[in-house]
Amino acid sequence: MNLVVQAEWIVMLLMAAARIAGALAFAPVLGFATLPTNIRLFLILALALMTAGLAAGGALPAAPQTLMGLILAMGREVLLGALLGFGILAAFGALAVGGRLLDYQMGFGIATLFDPSTRGHGSLMGAVFTMLGATIFLALDAHHTLIRGFAFSFQSVPAGSPLVLPIQLVMGQFGLMFVYGFILVAPVVFALILMDLVIGFAARVMPQVNAYFVALPAKAFVGLLVTAISLRFSGGIVQSLFEKIFLYWQQVLVAR
Secondary structure (H helix, E strand, O other), X not given: OOOOOOHHHHHHHHHHHHHXXXXXXXXXXXXXXXXXXXXXXXXXXXXXXXXXXXXXXXXXXXXXXXXXXXXXHHHHHHHHHHHHHHHHHHHHHHHHHHHHHHHHHXXXXXXXXXXXXXXXXXXXXXXXXXXXXHHHHHHOOHHHHHHHHHHHHHHHOOOOOOOOOOHHXXXXXXXXXXXXXXXXXXXXXXXXXXXXXXXXXXXHHOOOOOHHHHHHHHXXXXXXXXXXXXXXXXXXXXXXXXXXXXXXXXXXXXXO
8 A cells, every 4th residue: 555645735734833833932831842852843743733634624735836935934834823822922921920010019029930831030929820820721721722723723824824914913912911910910919009008107107117127028928918818819810811812813813
């Protein structure tokens, strides 16, 4: 039995792999960058074969006639994948922004913690929020939705299609980081602002007390306490944040 593989199929697989690689490279919070190179390559090809192959069905896109045409087509796919991956990065960036804001309010601004998702150093509360967000992301089966999102991307924008850069959508997703980041930690920020007012009033009434050294441990305790309480009611906010990822994907893919 002879196995015949069409050149169009190989080209489609390469372009699909380029799109998925671009998306996963810009989503370091999923831990993709920490995997060995051979495992990453295998996952990219497996996802490309599973999503692009099923989405294409029997219809294959026309293969580029020159090597330069193939390189340009794969470059467009990497850029489109980067646009999709930016949606994931911005959602988790909202958690990092909220954590960084808490660090400055609670006095943890000079503290850093190794973040295994980005393989770098980040803010203390930002790293905690990011790891918590990754846990919720997996608990909501959003990683399965992510695979279905890749299949939807190949159904909406077949491999090799012309690229359209939706600048307004990208800027809107970028602003999402600050909006959701502040909403997530707003109760803690307001509680710490009220505590600053109380400490300032106490410093005026009792000037002999060193308010700075009293405020540091008190703000850390109150901040952690209010954070623990408010996180119990933040599940809907985080779920809405992750839903914005796939809404952004849908808007990017239909903006043709």
